[in-house]
Every structure is written in C-alpha cells, then in structure tokens.
Amino acid sequence: MSILITGSAGFIGYHLTKKILKKNIKVIGTDNINNYYDIKLKKDRIQQLKKNKKFIFYKVDLSEYKKLNNVIKKHKIKYIVHLAAQAGVRYSILNPKTYFKSNLEGFFNILEISRINKIKHLIFASTSSVYGNTDKLPLKETHRTDHPLTFYAATKKSNEVMAHSYSHIYKLPCTGVRFFTVYGPLGRPDMALYKFTNNIIKNKSVELYNNGNHLRDFTYIDDIVDGVFSLIKKYPKKSVPYDIYNIGNGSPKKLLEYLKHIEKNLKRNSKIKKLPLQPGDIIKTHSDIKKLKDSTGYKPKTNINIGIRKFIDWYKEYYNIT
Numbered sequence: 214m215s216i217l218i219t220g221s222a223g224f225i226g227y228h229l230t231k232k233i234l235k236k237n238i239k240v241i242g243t244d245n246i247n248n249y250y251d252i253k254l255k256k257d258r259i260q261q262l263k264k265n266k267k268f269i270f271y272k273v274d275l276s277e278y279k280k281l282n283n284v285i286k287k288h289k290i291k292y293i294v295h296l297a298a299q300a301g302v303r304y305s306i307l308n309p310k311t312y313f314k315s316n317l318e319g320f321f322n323i324l325e326i327s328r329i330n331k332i333k334h335l336i337f338a339s340t341s342s343v344y345g346n347t348d349k350l351p352l353k354e355t356h357r358t359d360h361p362l363t364f365y366a367a368t369k370k371s372n373e374v375m376a377h378s379y380s381h382i383y384k385l386p387c388t389g390v391r392f393f394t395v396y397g398p399l400g401r402p403d404m405a406l407y408k409f410t411n412n413i414i415k416n417k418s419v420e421l422y423n424n425g426n427h428l429r430d431f432t433y434i435d436d437i438v439d440g441v442f443s444l445i446k447k448y449p450k451k452s453v454p455y456d457i458y459n460i461g462n463g464s465p466k467k468l469l470e471y472l473k474h475i476e477k478n479l480k481r482n483s484k485i486k487k488l489p490l491q492p493g494d495i496i497k498t499h500s501d502i503k504k505l506k507d508s509t510g511y512k513p514k515t516n517i518n519i520g521i522r523k524f525i526d527w528y529k530e531y532y533n534i535t
C-alpha cells in the first residue's frame with residue numbers, strides 16, 4: 214500500500230508523512246514549495262523525510278493535472294490525504310485569488326483525479342473556520358457552517374460541499390477533517406506560536422489581537438496526526454460515502470494564557486501591543502471531539518504546557534539560540 218500526501222512539505226503534511234513512514238508504509242509526497250513562508254523550512258522538512266527510502270517526493274502544483282495524474286498512476290495510489298492548500302485566515306483578506314486557485318481549482322483537480330483513479334479514500338483538510346462566529350459551543354459537526362467570515366473559510370466550506378457531491382454521484386469515499394489551531398515543532402511562521410516566540414527573542418512587541426481575549430482550541434500536531442491516521446482505513450461506507458470530523462483538543466485557552474506559557478518557557482517577558490478585533494477574526498473556537506472519539510478512540514494527549522515546550526525546544530535548536 215502507498216499513500217499520497219499532498220502538501221507534504223507543509224507543517225501538517227511533514228508530520229503526517231513521518232508518522233506513516235514509521236509504520237513502514239510508503240508515502241508519495243507532492244507540494245509546489247511556494248513562498249507563502251520561508252521555503253527553507255519546507256525544503257528542510259522534505260530533506261528530513263527523504264532520509265527514509267519509503268518516501269518519494271514530486272514538486273508539483275495542484276493545477277498540473279497531468280503530472281499529478283501520472284504520479285498517481287505510476288505509484289498505483291489508492292489513498293489520498295489532501296493537505297496542500299493556501300492556508301492562513303488573514304492573508305486571504307488581501308489575496309483571495311491565491312485561495313481560489315489552490316483551494317478551489319486545485320481541489321477540483323484532486324476530486325477528478327480521485328474519481329478517475331477510483332481512489333478508495335480521499336481525506337481532505339478543512340478547518341474550524343467554517344463555523345464562523347457563534348456562541349453555540351463546543352462546535353459540533355452538525356452545527357451550521359454557512360456563514361464563513363473569510364474567503365479562506367469559504368473555500369474550505371466549498372471543498373466540503375464539492376466533495377459531498379462527488380461522494381453522492383460517483384460514490385467517491387471522502388472524509389473532511391476540520392482542524393483546530395494546530396501547533397508544534399516545525400510549525401508555520403505565520404501562526405501565533407511562531408510569531409510570538411520570534412518577536413520575544415528579537416525583543417520586538419507581540420501583537421495581541423482582540424486584546425488577547427481570543428479563545429482557541431490549540432491542538433498539538435501529534436494529536437492532529439493521530440486523528441488523521443486513525444481515519445485513513447475508516448472510509449465512510451454509507452450510501453453516500455461522505456463524512457466530516459472535528460480534530461481538536463477540546464480544551465480551549467485564551468491567547469493571553471498561551472502567551473504566558475511561551476514567556477515561561479523562554480524565561481523572558483514580552484512587550485505586548487494590544488490591538489482590536491481584526492476583520493474576519495473568529496472570537497472563540499472549541500471543538501466537540503465526541504464523534505472522532507466514538508469512531509476511532511481518539512484521545513488528545515498533549516496539553517499546551519508540554520506542547521509549547523516542545524515547540525520552543527525545536528525553535529531554539531533550529532535557529533541556534535542559546
């Protein structure tokens with residue numbers, strides 16, 4: 214068996230690939246290695262993964278249908294975990310077209326390729342952002358998701374409905390996974406943990422939107438990866454073979470508390486610059502993870518105390534900080 218992971222040079226793709234390789238399963242990875250953030254981090258992730266002979270990497274964009282299709286045929290792929298996308302909520306405010314290209318056109322190619330190659334299970338990344346702003350917490354898979362606050366969220370919601378139609382008409386088994394604020398070693402430079410750590414170390418101020426009152430269901434990368442892995446062989450078998458799962462931690466924390474953990478671990482204080490709520494920001498996320506628990510026995514194992522320490526240990530080593 215071999216699994217295709219799109220976005221394998223990305224944060225989640227790297228960690229998921231590593232986990233699957235450890236199980237002695239072959240992984241074919243694809244990514245366009247775009248420069249949304251420092252490509253050194255993406256290249257280093259791929260270099261790490263290439264140390265394992267069971268990993269094969271192709272630099273390919275989601276728009277390159279033929280090239281992608283050839284990869285799938287060559288390696289007789291039957292399982293796809295689709296993580297490649299233009300991520301980031303705020304970036305979508307100024308750059309909606311990038312999201313249209315990668316997340317809508319790109320996703321359409323993945324659906325078509327999956328249909329034509331009779332893929333046994335397509336798992337694709339969605340997001341907690343599809344829930345928009347609501348006071349109905351914790352967020353359950355059955356809650357309304359038709360009022361996205363950003364174009365990023367709109368593209369991910371669109372992926373869910375596009376996949377549903379392919380499951381309905383072509384019986385393509387699809388599972389969407391809604392990730393809740395993922396963090397951990399080799400994490401994304403555009404996300405809070407990285408930015409806060411970087412700014413504290415460089416003695417710059419930390420910008421706290423909504424005065425630090427955002428509530429986030431921070432989820433450690435290993436828990437996310439365990440959740441996705443447990444679903445690969447669990448393809449939906451209903452007459453419309455389609456499913457959606459939250460993958461979160463289930464225990465939200467205030468952004469200000471998250472920052473305090475970073476300061477404690479770095480043994481440094483931050484200079485805080487409090488900023489108002491930004492357009493498109495969601496105030497609270499809190500996942501209800503009962504569905505995944507009942508279905509796979511999922512149990513998040515890492516709290517923010519340990520998770521942040523692991524990130525900071527990695528950050529210091531990677532950037533040579535004493």
Ligand SMILES: NC(=O)c1ccc[n+]([C@@H]2O[C@H](COP(=O)([O-])OP(=O)(O)OC[C@H]3O[C@@H](n4cnc5c(N)ncnc54)[C@H](O)[C@@H]3O)[C@@H](O)[C@H]2O)c1
Nearest residue numbers: 220222223224225245247274275297298315338340392395
């Ligand atoms: N990290 C989070 O907190 C989080 C939360 C919710 C959802 N997600 C989703 O999970 C997935 C993985 O996120 P991540 O945090 O690892 O992000 P990431 O940006 O680190 O990884 C995405 C990868 O996809 C690649 N990519 C982007 N557009 C592409 C294209 N057109 N063709 C080929 N490759 C392309 C990028 O180069 C990148 O390496 C994304 O779909 C993201 O939207 C992430």
